[in-house]
Amino acid sequence: MTRTTPARPVSVEAVFPELAPYRGRTTRLHPRPGHPGRHDSHVGGPMLWPGGEPWPVCHEGHQHEAEGYVPDEIRSARAAGEWPRSRPWPGAGRPGEDGPVPFVGLAQFFLRDVPGLAAGPDGADLVQLFRCPFTHGPHLERRYRLRWRRAAETERAERFLAAPPEVPLLRWEHELPEPCVVHPEEVDTYPWAEDDTLPAALIARIDAWDDAQVAEHGSDAPSYQFDLSIPPGWRVGGFPSWASTGPMAIGCGSCAAPMRLLLTAGGEEMDAGSHSWVPLEDRDPSLQGKDSIRSGAAIAHPTRLRFGRDRDLHVFTCPADPGHPPRWVLS
Known part of the structure:
Protein backbone atom coordinates (compact mmCIF):
# COMPACT_ATOMS: atom_id res chain seq x y z
CA MET A 1 0.00 0.00 0.00
CA PRO A 31 8.26 2.09 7.34
CA ARG A 32 5.44 -0.19 8.46
CA PRO A 33 5.69 -3.69 10.01
CA GLY A 34 5.79 -6.42 7.37
CA HIS A 35 7.86 -9.20 5.87
CA PRO A 36 10.62 -7.69 3.73
CA GLY A 37 13.16 -9.93 2.02
CA ARG A 38 16.89 -9.53 1.56
CA HIS A 39 16.38 -8.13 -1.95
CA ASP A 40 14.05 -5.39 -0.67
CA SER A 41 14.61 -1.94 0.76
CA HIS A 42 13.56 -2.10 4.40
CA VAL A 43 14.10 -1.27 8.05
CA GLY A 44 14.88 -4.24 10.25
CA GLY A 45 14.65 -6.97 7.61
CA PRO A 46 17.27 -9.44 6.38
CA MET A 47 20.35 -7.89 4.82
CA LEU A 48 21.58 -8.74 1.34
CA TRP A 49 24.80 -10.25 2.68
CA PRO A 50 27.00 -12.76 0.82
CA GLY A 51 27.44 -15.96 2.79
CA GLY A 52 31.22 -15.91 2.73
CA GLU A 53 31.62 -12.31 3.93
CA PRO A 54 32.28 -11.67 7.65
CA TRP A 55 29.49 -9.91 9.51
CA PRO A 56 30.54 -6.51 10.96
CA VAL A 57 31.54 -6.57 14.62
CA CYS A 58 32.47 -3.95 17.22
CA HIS A 59 35.87 -4.48 18.86
CA GLU A 60 35.65 -1.63 21.38
CA GLY A 61 34.97 -1.93 25.09
CA HIS A 62 31.35 -1.57 26.21
CA GLN A 63 29.47 -0.36 29.26
CA HIS A 64 28.74 -2.78 32.09
CA GLU A 65 25.13 -3.97 32.19
CA ALA A 66 22.96 -5.54 34.89
CA GLU A 67 20.07 -6.95 32.87
CA GLY A 68 18.81 -7.31 29.32
CA TYR A 69 16.38 -8.92 26.88
CA VAL A 70 16.76 -12.06 24.78
CA PRO A 71 16.22 -11.17 21.09
CA ASP A 72 13.90 -14.12 20.39
CA GLU A 73 11.86 -13.32 23.51
CA ILE A 74 11.48 -9.73 22.26
CA ARG A 75 10.12 -11.05 18.97
CA SER A 76 7.69 -13.44 20.70
CA ALA A 77 6.45 -10.77 23.08
CA ARG A 78 5.81 -8.32 20.25
CA ALA A 79 3.87 -10.94 18.31
CA ALA A 80 1.72 -11.52 21.40
CA GLY A 81 1.26 -7.80 22.09
CA GLU A 82 3.17 -8.10 25.37
CA TRP A 83 6.32 -6.67 26.93
CA PRO A 84 9.33 -9.04 27.14
CA ARG A 85 10.74 -10.05 30.50
CA SER A 86 14.20 -8.76 31.37
CA ARG A 87 16.85 -11.19 32.54
CA PRO A 88 19.97 -10.78 34.68
CA TRP A 89 23.17 -10.31 32.74
CA PRO A 90 25.31 -13.47 32.89
CA GLY A 91 28.85 -13.46 34.21
CA ALA A 92 30.52 -10.21 35.21
CA GLY A 93 28.05 -8.05 33.34
CA ARG A 94 30.41 -6.93 30.61
CA PRO A 95 28.91 -7.14 27.09
CA GLY A 96 31.21 -8.81 24.63
CA GLU A 97 33.74 -9.89 27.23
CA ASP A 98 34.12 -13.17 25.39
CA GLY A 99 34.84 -11.49 22.06
CA PRO A 100 33.71 -8.84 19.58
CA VAL A 101 30.07 -7.78 19.57
CA PRO A 102 28.11 -8.25 16.31
CA PHE A 103 26.47 -5.12 14.95
CA VAL A 104 22.69 -5.07 14.54
CA GLY A 105 21.49 -4.52 10.97
CA LEU A 106 19.09 -1.57 11.09
CA ALA A 107 18.16 -0.93 7.47
CA GLN A 108 19.10 -1.23 3.81
CA PHE A 109 18.01 0.90 0.86
CA PHE A 110 18.41 0.37 -2.88
CA LEU A 111 18.77 3.31 -5.24
CA ARG A 112 16.21 1.60 -7.51
CA ASP A 113 13.55 1.84 -4.77
CA VAL A 114 14.23 5.17 -3.11
CA PRO A 115 14.09 8.42 -5.12
CA GLY A 116 16.76 10.88 -4.08
CA LEU A 117 19.09 8.32 -2.51
CA ALA A 118 22.65 9.46 -3.26
CA ALA A 119 25.02 6.95 -4.83
CA GLY A 120 27.94 5.65 -2.81
CA PRO A 121 31.61 5.23 -3.69
CA ASP A 122 32.38 3.71 -7.10
CA GLY A 123 28.73 3.87 -8.11
CA ALA A 124 27.41 1.79 -5.19
CA ASP A 125 23.61 1.74 -5.27
CA LEU A 126 22.81 -0.16 -2.06
CA VAL A 127 23.49 1.23 1.41
CA GLN A 128 23.22 -0.78 4.62
CA LEU A 129 23.09 0.75 8.11
CA PHE A 130 24.32 -0.96 11.29
CA ARG A 131 24.54 -0.09 14.99
CA CYS A 132 26.45 -1.65 17.86
CA PRO A 133 23.81 -2.83 20.36
CA PHE A 134 25.77 -1.51 23.36
CA THR A 135 26.94 1.87 24.58
CA HIS A 136 30.51 3.13 24.81
CA GLY A 137 32.23 5.24 27.43
CA PRO A 138 30.86 7.43 30.23
CA HIS A 139 28.70 9.44 27.81
CA LEU A 140 26.94 6.32 26.51
CA GLU A 141 28.03 6.92 22.93
CA ARG A 142 26.84 4.74 20.07
CA ARG A 143 28.75 3.27 17.14
CA TYR A 144 27.22 3.10 13.66
CA ARG A 145 28.48 1.73 10.39
CA LEU A 146 27.57 2.08 6.71
CA ARG A 147 28.19 -0.62 4.13
CA TRP A 148 27.95 0.38 0.47
CA ARG A 149 27.46 -2.21 -2.27
CA ARG A 150 26.73 -2.56 -5.96
CA ALA A 151 23.35 -4.26 -5.86
CA ALA A 152 23.54 -6.26 -9.12
CA GLU A 153 26.98 -7.58 -8.27
CA THR A 154 25.95 -8.57 -4.73
CA GLU A 155 22.74 -10.24 -5.88
CA ARG A 156 24.82 -12.62 -8.02
CA ALA A 157 26.45 -14.15 -4.94
CA GLU A 158 26.32 -17.95 -4.86
CA ARG A 159 24.80 -17.97 -1.37
CA PHE A 160 23.63 -15.53 1.26
CA LEU A 161 23.88 -15.33 5.02
CA ALA A 162 20.83 -17.12 6.42
CA ALA A 163 20.82 -15.33 9.79
CA PRO A 164 23.27 -12.80 11.24
CA PRO A 165 25.01 -13.45 14.56
CA GLU A 166 23.27 -11.96 17.61
CA VAL A 167 24.31 -11.17 21.17
CA PRO A 168 22.58 -13.32 23.83
CA LEU A 169 21.03 -10.26 25.49
CA LEU A 170 20.19 -6.74 24.39
CA ARG A 171 20.27 -3.99 26.99
CA TRP A 172 17.02 -2.44 25.77
CA GLU A 173 14.02 -3.81 23.94
CA HIS A 174 14.29 -0.99 21.41
CA GLU A 175 17.73 -2.16 20.24
CA LEU A 176 15.99 -4.76 18.07
CA PRO A 177 14.30 -3.33 14.96
CA GLU A 178 10.90 -4.56 13.89
CA PRO A 179 11.02 -5.80 10.26
CA CYS A 180 9.34 -3.09 8.21
CA VAL A 181 8.59 -2.63 4.53
CA VAL A 182 8.97 0.91 3.21
CA HIS A 183 6.64 3.05 1.10
Whole structure:
Protein backbone atom coordinates (compact mmCIF):
# COMPACT_ATOMS: atom_id res chain seq x y z
CA MET A 1 0.00 0.00 0.00
CA THR A 2 1.22 3.49 -0.77
CA ARG A 3 1.41 6.26 1.82
CA THR A 4 0.21 9.77 0.97
CA THR A 5 1.17 12.84 2.97
CA PRO A 6 -1.81 15.17 3.47
CA ALA A 7 -1.67 18.70 2.04
CA ARG A 8 -0.02 21.12 4.44
CA PRO A 9 -2.38 23.08 6.71
CA VAL A 10 -1.43 26.22 4.79
CA SER A 11 0.51 26.83 1.58
CA VAL A 12 4.09 27.47 2.71
CA GLU A 13 5.12 29.64 -0.21
CA ALA A 14 1.85 31.57 -0.20
CA VAL A 15 2.67 32.72 3.32
CA PHE A 16 6.44 33.04 2.76
CA PRO A 17 7.20 33.60 -0.94
CA GLU A 18 10.87 34.10 -0.01
CA LEU A 19 11.11 30.37 0.74
CA ALA A 20 10.68 29.33 -2.91
CA PRO A 21 14.45 29.30 -3.68
CA TYR A 22 15.05 27.14 -0.60
CA ARG A 23 12.49 24.44 -1.49
CA GLY A 24 13.97 20.94 -1.38
CA ARG A 25 12.80 17.37 -1.80
CA THR A 26 12.96 14.55 0.68
CA THR A 27 11.77 10.96 0.35
CA ARG A 28 9.66 9.85 3.27
CA LEU A 29 10.18 6.11 3.74
CA HIS A 30 7.03 5.38 5.79
CA PRO A 31 8.26 2.09 7.34
CA ARG A 32 5.44 -0.19 8.46
CA PRO A 33 5.69 -3.69 10.01
CA GLY A 34 5.79 -6.42 7.37
CA HIS A 35 7.86 -9.20 5.87
CA PRO A 36 10.62 -7.69 3.73
CA GLY A 37 13.16 -9.93 2.02
CA ARG A 38 16.89 -9.53 1.56
CA HIS A 39 16.38 -8.13 -1.95
CA ASP A 40 14.05 -5.39 -0.67
CA SER A 41 14.61 -1.94 0.76
CA HIS A 42 13.56 -2.10 4.40
CA VAL A 43 14.10 -1.27 8.05
CA GLY A 44 14.88 -4.24 10.25
CA GLY A 45 14.65 -6.97 7.61
CA PRO A 46 17.27 -9.44 6.38
CA MET A 47 20.35 -7.89 4.82
CA LEU A 48 21.58 -8.74 1.34
CA TRP A 49 24.80 -10.25 2.68
CA PRO A 50 27.00 -12.76 0.82
CA GLY A 51 27.44 -15.96 2.79
CA GLY A 52 31.22 -15.91 2.73
CA GLU A 53 31.62 -12.31 3.93
CA PRO A 54 32.28 -11.67 7.65
CA TRP A 55 29.49 -9.91 9.51
CA PRO A 56 30.54 -6.51 10.96
CA VAL A 57 31.54 -6.57 14.62
CA CYS A 58 32.47 -3.95 17.22
CA HIS A 59 35.87 -4.48 18.86
CA GLU A 60 35.65 -1.63 21.38
CA GLY A 61 34.97 -1.93 25.09
CA HIS A 62 31.35 -1.57 26.21
CA GLN A 63 29.47 -0.36 29.26
CA HIS A 64 28.74 -2.78 32.09
CA GLU A 65 25.13 -3.97 32.19
CA ALA A 66 22.96 -5.54 34.89
CA GLU A 67 20.07 -6.95 32.87
CA GLY A 68 18.81 -7.31 29.32
CA TYR A 69 16.38 -8.92 26.88
CA VAL A 70 16.76 -12.06 24.78
CA PRO A 71 16.22 -11.17 21.09
CA ASP A 72 13.90 -14.12 20.39
CA GLU A 73 11.86 -13.32 23.51
CA ILE A 74 11.48 -9.73 22.26
CA ARG A 75 10.12 -11.05 18.97
CA SER A 76 7.69 -13.44 20.70
CA ALA A 77 6.45 -10.77 23.08
CA ARG A 78 5.81 -8.32 20.25
CA ALA A 79 3.87 -10.94 18.31
CA ALA A 80 1.72 -11.52 21.40
CA GLY A 81 1.26 -7.80 22.09
CA GLU A 82 3.17 -8.10 25.37
CA TRP A 83 6.32 -6.67 26.93
CA PRO A 84 9.33 -9.04 27.14
CA ARG A 85 10.74 -10.05 30.50
CA SER A 86 14.20 -8.76 31.37
CA ARG A 87 16.85 -11.19 32.54
CA PRO A 88 19.97 -10.78 34.68
CA TRP A 89 23.17 -10.31 32.74
CA PRO A 90 25.31 -13.47 32.89
CA GLY A 91 28.85 -13.46 34.21
CA ALA A 92 30.52 -10.21 35.21
CA GLY A 93 28.05 -8.05 33.34
CA ARG A 94 30.41 -6.93 30.61
CA PRO A 95 28.91 -7.14 27.09
CA GLY A 96 31.21 -8.81 24.63
CA GLU A 97 33.74 -9.89 27.23
CA ASP A 98 34.12 -13.17 25.39
CA GLY A 99 34.84 -11.49 22.06
CA PRO A 100 33.71 -8.84 19.58
CA VAL A 101 30.07 -7.78 19.57
CA PRO A 102 28.11 -8.25 16.31
CA PHE A 103 26.47 -5.12 14.95
CA VAL A 104 22.69 -5.07 14.54
CA GLY A 105 21.49 -4.52 10.97
CA LEU A 106 19.09 -1.57 11.09
CA ALA A 107 18.16 -0.93 7.47
CA GLN A 108 19.10 -1.23 3.81
CA PHE A 109 18.01 0.90 0.86
CA PHE A 110 18.41 0.37 -2.88
CA LEU A 111 18.77 3.31 -5.24
CA ARG A 112 16.21 1.60 -7.51
CA ASP A 113 13.55 1.84 -4.77
CA VAL A 114 14.23 5.17 -3.11
CA PRO A 115 14.09 8.42 -5.12
CA GLY A 116 16.76 10.88 -4.08
CA LEU A 117 19.09 8.32 -2.51
CA ALA A 118 22.65 9.46 -3.26
CA ALA A 119 25.02 6.95 -4.83
CA GLY A 120 27.94 5.65 -2.81
CA PRO A 121 31.61 5.23 -3.69
CA ASP A 122 32.38 3.71 -7.10
CA GLY A 123 28.73 3.87 -8.11
CA ALA A 124 27.41 1.79 -5.19
CA ASP A 125 23.61 1.74 -5.27
CA LEU A 126 22.81 -0.16 -2.06
CA VAL A 127 23.49 1.23 1.41
CA GLN A 128 23.22 -0.78 4.62
CA LEU A 129 23.09 0.75 8.11
CA PHE A 130 24.32 -0.96 11.29
CA ARG A 131 24.54 -0.09 14.99
CA CYS A 132 26.45 -1.65 17.86
CA PRO A 133 23.81 -2.83 20.36
CA PHE A 134 25.77 -1.51 23.36
CA THR A 135 26.94 1.87 24.58
CA HIS A 136 30.51 3.13 24.81
CA GLY A 137 32.23 5.24 27.43
CA PRO A 138 30.86 7.43 30.23
CA HIS A 139 28.70 9.44 27.81
CA LEU A 140 26.94 6.32 26.51
CA GLU A 141 28.03 6.92 22.93
CA ARG A 142 26.84 4.74 20.07
CA ARG A 143 28.75 3.27 17.14
CA TYR A 144 27.22 3.10 13.66
CA ARG A 145 28.48 1.73 10.39
CA LEU A 146 27.57 2.08 6.71
CA ARG A 147 28.19 -0.62 4.13
CA TRP A 148 27.95 0.38 0.47
CA ARG A 149 27.46 -2.21 -2.27
CA ARG A 150 26.73 -2.56 -5.96
CA ALA A 151 23.35 -4.26 -5.86
CA ALA A 152 23.54 -6.26 -9.12
CA GLU A 153 26.98 -7.58 -8.27
CA THR A 154 25.95 -8.57 -4.73
CA GLU A 155 22.74 -10.24 -5.88
CA ARG A 156 24.82 -12.62 -8.02
CA ALA A 157 26.45 -14.15 -4.94
CA GLU A 158 26.32 -17.95 -4.86
CA ARG A 159 24.80 -17.97 -1.37
CA PHE A 160 23.63 -15.53 1.26
CA LEU A 161 23.88 -15.33 5.02
CA ALA A 162 20.83 -17.12 6.42
CA ALA A 163 20.82 -15.33 9.79
CA PRO A 164 23.27 -12.80 11.24
CA PRO A 165 25.01 -13.45 14.56
CA GLU A 166 23.27 -11.96 17.61
CA VAL A 167 24.31 -11.17 21.17
CA PRO A 168 22.58 -13.32 23.83
CA LEU A 169 21.03 -10.26 25.49
CA LEU A 170 20.19 -6.74 24.39
CA ARG A 171 20.27 -3.99 26.99
CA TRP A 172 17.02 -2.44 25.77
CA GLU A 173 14.02 -3.81 23.94
CA HIS A 174 14.29 -0.99 21.41
CA GLU A 175 17.73 -2.16 20.24
CA LEU A 176 15.99 -4.76 18.07
CA PRO A 177 14.30 -3.33 14.96
CA GLU A 178 10.90 -4.56 13.89
CA PRO A 179 11.02 -5.80 10.26
CA CYS A 180 9.34 -3.09 8.21
CA VAL A 181 8.59 -2.63 4.53
CA VAL A 182 8.97 0.91 3.21
CA HIS A 183 6.64 3.05 1.10
CA PRO A 184 8.82 5.80 -0.43
CA GLU A 185 7.11 9.10 -1.15
CA GLU A 186 8.73 12.35 -2.29
CA VAL A 187 7.54 15.57 -0.65
CA ASP A 188 8.61 19.22 -0.68
CA THR A 189 10.48 20.42 2.38
CA TYR A 190 12.03 23.64 3.66
CA PRO A 191 15.02 24.32 5.94
CA TRP A 192 14.83 24.38 9.71
CA ALA A 193 14.38 28.04 10.70
CA GLU A 194 17.01 28.89 13.31
CA ASP A 195 20.35 30.71 13.47
CA ASP A 196 21.72 31.03 9.92
CA THR A 197 19.77 28.28 8.16
CA LEU A 198 17.70 31.05 6.49
CA PRO A 199 18.09 34.85 6.28
CA ALA A 200 17.56 36.51 9.67
CA ALA A 201 14.69 38.67 8.41
CA LEU A 202 12.85 35.61 7.08
CA ILE A 203 13.32 33.71 10.33
CA ALA A 204 11.93 36.71 12.20
CA ARG A 205 8.86 36.70 9.92
CA ILE A 206 8.38 32.97 10.50
CA ASP A 207 8.62 33.40 14.29
CA ALA A 208 6.11 36.26 14.21
CA TRP A 209 3.72 34.22 12.07
CA ASP A 210 3.97 31.28 14.48
CA ASP A 211 3.14 33.56 17.41
CA ALA A 212 0.17 35.03 15.56
CA GLN A 213 -1.17 31.57 14.75
CA VAL A 214 -1.07 30.53 18.40
CA ALA A 215 -2.77 33.76 19.45
CA GLU A 216 -5.57 33.20 16.94
CA HIS A 217 -6.02 29.42 17.00
CA GLY A 218 -4.56 28.26 20.32
CA SER A 219 -2.35 25.23 20.95
CA ASP A 220 -3.52 23.37 17.83
CA ALA A 221 -2.35 26.16 15.52
CA PRO A 222 -0.04 25.16 12.65
CA SER A 223 3.61 26.08 13.03
CA TYR A 224 6.45 26.31 10.57
CA GLN A 225 8.81 23.87 12.27
CA PHE A 226 6.21 21.20 13.04
CA ASP A 227 3.85 21.44 10.08
CA LEU A 228 5.47 23.21 7.13
CA SER A 229 9.19 22.48 7.00
CA ILE A 230 10.44 18.92 7.66
CA PRO A 231 8.40 15.74 8.18
CA PRO A 232 9.15 13.37 11.06
CA GLY A 233 10.33 9.79 10.76
CA TRP A 234 12.65 7.94 8.39
CA ARG A 235 13.54 9.87 5.26
CA VAL A 236 16.23 10.21 2.60
CA GLY A 237 17.85 13.49 1.55
CA GLY A 238 16.30 16.86 2.22
CA PHE A 239 17.11 19.00 5.25
CA PRO A 240 18.14 17.93 8.76
CA SER A 241 15.94 18.82 11.71
CA TRP A 242 17.78 20.46 14.60
CA ALA A 243 15.24 20.27 17.43
CA SER A 244 17.69 19.08 20.10
CA THR A 245 21.04 20.60 19.21
CA GLY A 246 20.33 23.67 17.10
CA PRO A 247 21.84 23.95 13.60
CA MET A 248 25.34 22.56 13.14
CA ALA A 249 27.84 22.89 10.30
CA ILE A 250 28.83 19.36 9.28
CA GLY A 251 32.14 19.19 7.45
CA CYS A 252 33.97 16.17 6.06
CA GLY A 253 36.76 15.00 8.34
CA SER A 254 38.88 14.01 5.35
CA CYS A 255 38.59 17.02 3.02
CA ALA A 256 36.57 19.63 5.00
CA ALA A 257 33.87 19.80 2.28
CA PRO A 258 30.34 20.58 3.54
CA MET A 259 28.59 17.25 3.90
CA ARG A 260 25.12 16.37 2.61
CA LEU A 261 22.36 14.59 4.47
CA LEU A 262 22.16 11.03 3.17
CA LEU A 263 19.34 9.79 5.39
CA THR A 264 17.55 10.37 8.66
CA ALA A 265 16.50 7.55 10.98
CA GLY A 266 13.65 8.76 13.17
CA GLY A 267 12.70 7.32 16.51
CA GLU A 268 9.04 8.23 16.00
CA GLU A 269 6.87 8.65 12.90
CA MET A 270 4.75 11.25 14.69
CA ASP A 271 4.47 13.15 17.95
CA ALA A 272 2.13 15.67 19.51
CA GLY A 273 3.42 18.49 17.33
CA SER A 274 3.85 16.71 13.99
CA HIS A 275 0.56 14.83 13.65
CA SER A 276 -0.38 16.73 10.48
CA TRP A 277 2.18 14.64 8.56
CA VAL A 278 0.46 11.29 9.29
CA PRO A 279 -0.47 9.74 5.91
CA LEU A 280 -4.04 9.61 4.69
CA GLU A 281 -3.95 5.81 4.63
CA ASP A 282 -3.33 5.80 8.40
CA ARG A 283 -6.41 7.91 9.16
CA ASP A 284 -10.11 7.30 9.60
CA PRO A 285 -11.71 9.35 6.78
CA SER A 286 -14.87 9.87 8.83
CA LEU A 287 -12.98 11.90 11.45
CA GLN A 288 -10.97 15.13 11.40
CA GLY A 289 -7.58 16.29 12.68
CA LYS A 290 -5.79 14.34 15.38
CA ASP A 291 -8.94 12.33 16.07
CA SER A 292 -8.65 10.73 12.62
CA ILE A 293 -5.24 9.11 13.29
CA ARG A 294 -5.49 5.38 13.80
CA SER A 295 -3.85 4.28 17.04
CA GLY A 296 -1.11 1.76 17.63
CA ALA A 297 2.65 1.34 17.54
CA ALA A 298 2.52 0.25 13.88
CA ILE A 299 1.80 3.89 12.98
CA ALA A 300 3.46 5.95 15.71
CA HIS A 301 6.55 3.79 16.34
CA PRO A 302 6.64 1.07 13.66
CA THR A 303 10.36 0.23 13.70
CA ARG A 304 10.52 0.04 17.55
CA LEU A 305 13.98 1.67 17.34
CA ARG A 306 15.05 4.67 19.38
CA PHE A 307 17.94 7.04 18.82
CA GLY A 308 19.14 8.89 21.89
CA ARG A 309 16.20 10.30 23.80
CA ASP A 310 13.77 10.02 20.90
CA ARG A 311 15.95 12.13 18.66
CA ASP A 312 16.73 11.77 14.96
CA LEU A 313 19.90 10.13 13.70
CA HIS A 314 21.24 12.12 10.75
CA VAL A 315 23.74 10.33 8.51
CA PHE A 316 25.93 12.70 6.49
CA THR A 317 28.23 11.77 3.60
CA CYS A 318 30.77 13.70 1.58
CA PRO A 319 29.54 14.85 -1.86
CA ALA A 320 33.12 15.40 -3.03
CA ASP A 321 34.03 11.76 -2.32
CA PRO A 322 31.33 9.35 -1.00
CA GLY A 323 34.14 7.05 0.10
CA HIS A 324 35.17 9.44 2.85
CA PRO A 325 33.95 8.41 6.32
CA PRO A 326 30.35 9.39 7.09
CA ARG A 327 29.36 11.44 10.11
CA TRP A 328 26.57 10.65 12.56
CA VAL A 329 24.62 13.39 14.34
CA LEU A 330 21.83 12.95 16.88
CA SER A 331 19.53 15.94 16.87
